[in-house]
Amino acid sequence: MHVPDGFINAPVSAVAGVVAAGAVAVGLRGARRELDDRTAPLAGLVAAFIFAVQMLNFPVAAGTSGHLLGGALAAILVGPYTGVLCIAVVLLMQGILFADGGLTALGVNITVMGVVTTVVAYALFRGLTRVLPRTRRSTTVAAFVAALVSVPAAAVAFTAVYGIGGTTDVPLGKVLTAMVGVHVLIGIGEAAITALTVGAVIAVRPDLVHGARGLATPLKLRVDGALVDLPAAPAAASSPAPVAARSTRKVWAAGLAAALVLAGFVSFYASANPDGLEKVAADKGIDEKVQEHGAAGSPLADYGVKDVENARISGGLAGVIGVGATVAVGSGVFWAVRRRRTPEAPGLRTTESV
């Protein structure tokens, strides 16, 4: 999704540059709170890691491949402010070193792949972890969902930027279907990698996961060979959410999560059967779009993955576009909820500056 020089016209590039600079400035201010001398190298590692996984090109379809964006991973591991900074650094270095993504398009790239992904992923992640039970598994699940949504969100953002400032008039609908289509598939890969990475880190070093600062076990002293409790242990910092607010939200969130999983995965697999595919597509009311994009003749639209029938993939695609839409609405609700609950919540200021 790296935009090269000359792809987006100058005014829009400039505006995106200002937006990106603003986001980085906000990130720099916020990162002071997130970073201490132990997490700064973690931010570097996350940046390097994102750099590396962006090299892992997914074989998405014949001849085309996409790569991970890493925004969700960054936001969850080091926090949204630092996350934006990490991606900005990755894109800057890619632009300078690998000429991947134009230098004048840096603003567009940071806005689309950095700001949009981290903000969407972090808002969703915090919303989910707040309502799900506080366990490692739900953190992993929340990471999965956040990453799954963040990638198509970036694709939508790209299309929007392209719509405003593209130097060539490719019909927007075609761009949107091609971009979102491919990136929904990439989103699944991204979700898997993000969830596995976050899960692996939580299992070994829970202290490294910004989004899961948990409870510490009380210390003991060894006196004459016997363990005794430490007198007046410092109180654990985290306090659970209010019970009433939690229970209703829990039900609601569980419903949403179930809907997502069903819509996404069941339709993906069910679509091996053409009837199921058509039904899902029709139910979601997006079959026309899928048809149109199949007819567009773009290589992006041609999901001829080896050994997998076209029908099955595009069926899954249809389902997951539905998920994307659902989750976009869902994340909007989460935002609203979070905004009301904690006006100073991290991630919000970044959103406002966009």
Add this chain to the structure above:
Amino acid sequence: MGAGHAHKLYRHGHSPVHDLPPHCKLAAVLGFVVVVVSTPREAVWAFALYGVLLAGVAAVARIPAGFLLKRLVIEVPFVAFALLMPFVVPGEQTELLGVSVSVPGLWGAWNVLAKGTLGVAASVLLASTTELRSLLLGLQRLRLPPLLVQIASFMIRYGDVITDELRRMSVARRSRGFEAGGVRHWGVLAKTAGALFIRSYERGERVHLAMVSRGYTGTMPVIDEVTASRTQWAHAAALPVLALAVCLLGWTV
């Protein structure tokens, strides 16, 4: 679409371009790309002149053409996109080699290809004549916020660790007969990423502890000052200034 290996980027050598201070080169490349992008796409000859300018820089830097061309491969995904434009963009149609293509699409493709290629070539030249470490120093000199420079320098330090681990794990995977070939293998790739992260972190953490123990607080100490003389700035400015002249001609002619 990011690809390549950190080690192959820099091409060791001594040339006037290699010896320029990094912040001068960074500023020059940025200036050049801005000028290129703001050139009207109808001024086809201007882009040819830009290409000549870059070729001149490459000659002074003694970077062989083959090396440059190989590095330009990074652009391929967008070339594919650009080649598609003449077929999907609506508008006036014309015949080209017996195929019906759209005129605005052709212009769009040319625009993206020309500007993108020049931008890529300029960056490639910068990266192949400047060491990573001095690039960071240059960014620091150009007043990039210290926190960003810090993240970038950690990223580069960890980058080697990660590519090493990645290569080792990939060899291990392939020696057990694994080829990444489709959706079915995403699971394996995803698990790789999780393991990779932990392995790299534990290796890098020790280095960081050693740095922190020696008083590291977030900025690399300046041991050797990088300074640029007025002549060096003038030399670096040659590229963007000449390009600007071409650009202005492009708008007026």
Add this chain to the structure above:
Amino acid sequence: MNLPTAPVPSLEVSGLAYAYPDGHQALFGVDLTVARGERVALLGPNGAGKTTLVLHLNGILDAGAGSVRVAGLPVEKRNLAEIRRRVGIVFQDPDDQLFMPTVREDVAFGPATAGLRGPELEERVVTALRRVGMEEYAARPPHHLSFGQRRRVAVATVLAMEPEILVLDEPSSNLDPASRRELADILRSLDVTVLMVTHDLPYALELCPRAVILSDGVIAADDRTQDLLCDDELMRGHRLELPFGFDPRSVSVPRP
């Protein structure tokens, strides 16, 4: 014990307890005082918490309970810069310690971080390298040196900061006998407080008049090194074993 009398001890650890974020508790109330100019060996089986203790000495890990003072200065967030200048830790693997492109830049890293520049910085670097006998290697990249040379450079990187206390994590590991002896000569010639974490009991006996045993996260014994090594029951109880054929009774060490 025959402590030299100094107004403020170089190191004072009291009641230190620490649990890792994954819940595993490594230290259960460590008390240890090291006077200025002393050389103390920190012995203990694998997993006793030796490295964890070391990481508390310069504030890389925050004490869960208890306190650490270096030359009277408590290890707290606001003192960290000064604490890290005063405590020089030489880590086990020199490759972790050496990360700059040349030996000179690596040795200069610490003092430059502390704000030294120009001739003063150069002077520090040269002095530190001379103290470990590596001054002619200043321009070489560290990874081109032998392991023993790298460890000596690692010691120099820390000496360049003129620390109050030198903490060495397994200084003799992976060294051939000649390098091992050279390092011992260097350490003996230094006029700083030394805390040496080691499994190498003869090395501890050679260099450190006093030794402490860290076991199960507490200090289990604290005495003259020779007396500790001669106490068979104590040694067995803490999984410490002397190398084959080595008898600590047969070695005459200078009394401190």
